[in-house]
Amino acid sequence: MTSPTSSFNPERALSMAREALDIEAQAVQALGQRLGDGFVLAVTTVLGSQGRVVVMGMGKSGHVGRKIAATLASTGTPAMFVHPAEASHGDLGMVTPGDVVLAISNSGESEELTVLLPLIKRMGVPLLAMTGKPGSSLGRHADVVLDSGVDREACPHNLAPTASTTAQLALGDALAMALLDARGFRPNDFARSHPGGALGRKLLTHVRDVMRSGDAVPRVPLSATLMDLMREISAKGLGAGAVVDEAGVPVGIFTDGDLRRLIEKGVDLRSAMAREVMHANPRTVRDEALAASAAELMEQHRINSVLVVDAAGKLCGALNSHDLMRAKVI
Template sequence: MHSPIPFDPARALEMARETLVMEAEAVQALAGRLDDRFVRAVGLLMACTGRAVVTGMGKSGHVGRKIAATLASTGTPAMFVHPAEASHGDLGMITAADVVLAISNSGDSDELTAILPLIKRMGVPLIAFTGRTASTLGRHADVVLDTSVAREACPHNLAPTTSTTAQLALGDALAVALLDARGFRAEDFARSHPGGALGRKLLTLVSDIMRTGEHLPQVSPDTPLMALMREISVKGLGMSAVVDADGRVQGIFTDGDLRRLIEKTGHSTDLRALTARDVMRPDPRTVRADALAVEAADLMEAHRITSVLVVDGAGRLIGALNSNDLMRAKVI
């Protein structure tokens, strides 16, 4: 075993930068090689009535698992099948309705080449990601996408680094082209990620988290200021809506409005003589119940407010929410 080399911080930074530049150049070169073969690969996957079955050995297999996951989450049903396990029964997971995406830098991995004749015998379309288009994998594939790189970022040109980056980038390019062709939307992505932050933002509606009924602070325009303050205190939203006899929103009064009122009037005005009509701010910001909760969050941030009223199509008050409601729902 070699004796350890003293750590050189400058050398570490140099190697890291060289790696990133080399891998970026490889991806850029890959982009320049895209042609009708890529379009054919997209077409095969668009026409697939089954699943995209991704397979690969070693580091290519790790990349393949990620590509399968990305495809599955962006509208293309996909799964990963390990080529070694395929030879021992897992090949039964592949059906004639599927498309196989095989990844191998050399294109001659023993475990992968062993199952290629069986895949072809089933009549399953085969797409190859390989650095050697004349390899066994390249010869068997219906569509060959060249993922070759000038060299690995590894100083010994051995460890899969630049080559796996190229594979991963091409997998992302394929997934993005497919999601665009399918008209896949952000809402569709959220439905496959309901437990994630994006899912909460794109699936949670205002109606899911707004306060309603007896928890909704509201008073009439003739309500005395003292009663208005009690309504705000009891309901705990830091504000109250002011509504007419039909429930239509006329204005809003908040804790902040009360502080500003006291600072402005001092002792010169008898606050007990004031009504909600006298102190409310007319035309407050409102949202609809069917709006996304994240839209309410954006509205609050844009106008530097901490609560918002929810109204129906006729402007009638049906709910309210504040920033705490949004945080509890993990929308913000």
């Protein structure tokens, strides 16, 4: 065996990589042409079950199976992965009536899987097979066969599982997406199963969760002077202040940027009243709105702060872009 560095050819490496991608792309495209009644039956079988999809697979198929189980679980279909070898030593007890077993094997002859097939059938649990050999032991025992066969592997020796595992992964995603759609699974549902991710924060965080409230909200009455308003803004550190009427409804807003513009115009700050310099009819957002909606409003109107109102239209909070950034909404 020659030294890797001495025999390395950059052009050949690129050629091999492109060929591998082409082979795998063709394998995935071929799956779509083969989908038919069997795939529909697999979807209806899972939809009709009262339990989980128990995914099994050995070796590389097992690695793919773990990802398929995770994708199913995160898109509305309860699922788990059970290692076939461990299933033979007690873990088969994780499979319960009402479950569906999805067994993955390119050859359909993995010994650790085939030894379980009679037991799974005896339990009366529906068996879905994802295999490249529909006529294999796995295929013959299955209630539904999903053909994941490929013409050849991307491996130049046609040995290492490459195109076959890509096909399995893509077919698993296709199954998950069909089930997602059939269940009416929506972004809010996805967020609930991903509360720690960016999407979860955007879809689960409301304005009331991140806004400043109570004494932290800079506000003055209509009768206040500009100096009163400026002192309130400085004390609260929001960069803006609200002007409210007797009912507590915001009727205006004044920002640090407005102050700079007044100074440039030479306005007498000591004699000005808040109602004279405020921006009337300020942009507001409801406290129950998603924080992402507040971010969109601020971006759309190119403002850094927004006032928050309750169901009665009264001022109950305020927030700026820094608050949204700290909450990782933007």
